Amino acid sequence: MGLDLKGLITKEKTTLESFASKVIAIDAYNTIYQFLSIIRGPDGMLLSDSQGRVTSHLSGLFYRNINFLSLGIKPVYVFDGKSPTLKAAEVERRRQIKKEATIRYEKALAEGNMEDVRKYAQQTTSMQDGMVEDAKKLLGLFGIPYIQAPSEGEATAAHLTKTGLAYASASQDYDSILFGAKKLVRNFTNSGRRKLPSRNTYIEIEPEIIDTSKVLSDLGVTPEQLVDIGILIGTDFNPDGFERIGPKTALKMIKEHGRLEDVPQIQDKLVSIPYDEIRKIFLNPQVAEVSEIKFGEPDYIGIVKYLSDERSFSRDRAESSLNRLQKSTIKRSHTLEQWFT
DNA sequence: CCCGCACA
DNA sequence: TGTGCGGGG
Structure with a gap:
C-alpha cells in the first residue's frame, strides 16, 4: 500500500521536458513493477519471448529510456537490496493479496469475464528471478548507470539527492519524502490519458514534483x-x-x-x-556510498541484438525507435554547439 | 508502456 | 490531426 501522505503534501504539476540535463534517481523496482502490471496483452498475460521468459519489463524500460534520453534527461536507476526485517509483515501481506488475486483471476478466466481477467492478472504481478538482471543488462547497453542499494532503494535514491549527485528521486511512493529526498517526482513519464484498468474511463497522468523542504515548512x-x-x-x-x-x-x-x-x-x-x-x-538508513555517476553512450547495435535475437522483439520496431533516439541526440548536440559557437 | 492502423 | 483499438513479445 505504501505511505498515505496524500492530503498533507503540496505538489506541483510539471513536465518531463523540464528535467532536461538533470540527473534523476529512479526507483528501479517501482518502475519495473509498474511495467509488469501495465504492459500486458489483451488477455492480461505478460509479454514473453520465444522461451516463455517475461519481457514486459524490457519493453517498458526500452521505450521509456528512449524517451528520457531523447529529452536529454539523465536517469540513474537504483535497485533495492535486502528489505529491512521490519518489512516482513508488509511483504507477507502483499504476497497474500497476490494469492487471492490468482484465485480470482482463474475464476474470471473460467467465466470468460475478460475485464476481471485483466484486473486480477494485474494484481498477481510479482518480480521473478532474472528480471533485475535483464533490466541491468538493458540499462548497461543504453549506457545508463545503475546503483545497487544495500537496503531500500528509495533510501539510496534520496541520499543521491542529498549529496547533489541527483536532482530528484522518481518513484510513485511517498516514502522518498520520509527518507529525506530533496525532491520527489511522481508520474515520471510522458503526460497523457491513460485507461484505468477494469474501467472504461480515462485519467490524465501528469508528472508532479514535490519539494520536501516546502512540505516541511508548509506543515x-x-x-x-x-x-x-x-x-x-x-x-x-x-x-x-x-x-x-x-x-x-x-x-x-x-x-x-x-x-x-x-x-x-x-x-x-x-x-x-x-x-x-x-x-x-x-x-539514518543504510545507503550505497557513491562518489560519481558515469553516463555512457548507447550501444545501438547491442540493444537491437539483445532484444531481437535473444528476447523476441521485432528488429524493425527496435531499430526505428533507436533511430528516433539517435536523431534527437544529434539534434540536441547541434543546438548545444550553437550555444558555444 | 509502445506502435500502427482505421476512421472521423 | 485526433482518437480508439488491437497487438506487441
Whole structure:
C-alpha cells in the first residue's frame, strides 16, 4: 500500500521536458513493477519471448529510456537490496493479496469475464528471478548507470539527492519524502490519458514534483516529526498504522504534542510498535556510498541484438525507435554547439 | 508502456 | 490531426 501522505503534501504539476540535463534517481523496482502490471496483452498475460521468459519489463524500460534520453534527461536507476526485517509483515501481506488475486483471476478466466481477467492478472504481478538482471543488462547497453542499494532503494535514491549527485528521486511512493529526498517526482513519464484498468474511463497522468523542504515548512514540522506522522498513518514497517488515524489527525497530534512518545491518546498502542527502529530506517538508513555517476553512450547495435535475437522483439520496431533516439541526440548536440559557437 | 492502423 | 483499438513479445 505504501505511505498515505496524500492530503498533507503540496505538489506541483510539471513536465518531463523540464528535467532536461538533470540527473534523476529512479526507483528501479517501482518502475519495473509498474511495467509488469501495465504492459500486458489483451488477455492480461505478460509479454514473453520465444522461451516463455517475461519481457514486459524490457519493453517498458526500452521505450521509456528512449524517451528520457531523447529529452536529454539523465536517469540513474537504483535497485533495492535486502528489505529491512521490519518489512516482513508488509511483504507477507502483499504476497497474500497476490494469492487471492490468482484465485480470482482463474475464476474470471473460467467465466470468460475478460475485464476481471485483466484486473486480477494485474494484481498477481510479482518480480521473478532474472528480471533485475535483464533490466541491468538493458540499462548497461543504453549506457545508463545503475546503483545497487544495500537496503531500500528509495533510501539510496534520496541520499543521491542529498549529496547533489541527483536532482530528484522518481518513484510513485511517498516514502522518498520520509527518507529525506530533496525532491520527489511522481508520474515520471510522458503526460497523457491513460485507461484505468477494469474501467472504461480515462485519467490524465501528469508528472508532479514535490519539494520536501516546502512540505516541511508548509506543515510546520521537522523531518523527524514528519517521520512520526508517517508512523501514525502507517508505513511499510508498521502497515496497519494506528486505528482511526489518518493524515489529518496524525499531523494534528504531532503538531500538538511534538513526538509519538508525548501523544497521550496512542500510548497503549505505541508500546507494541518498534517506532524507534522505524525512525532509524527513515532518518539514518543504510545507503550505497557513491562518489560519481558515469553516463555512457548507447550501444545501438547491442540493444537491437539483445532484444531481437535473444528476447523476441521485432528488429524493425527496435531499430526505428533507436533511430528516433539517435536523431534527437544529434539534434540536441547541434543546438548545444550553437550555444558555444 | 509502445506502435500502427482505421476512421472521423 | 485526433482518437480508439488491437497487438506487441
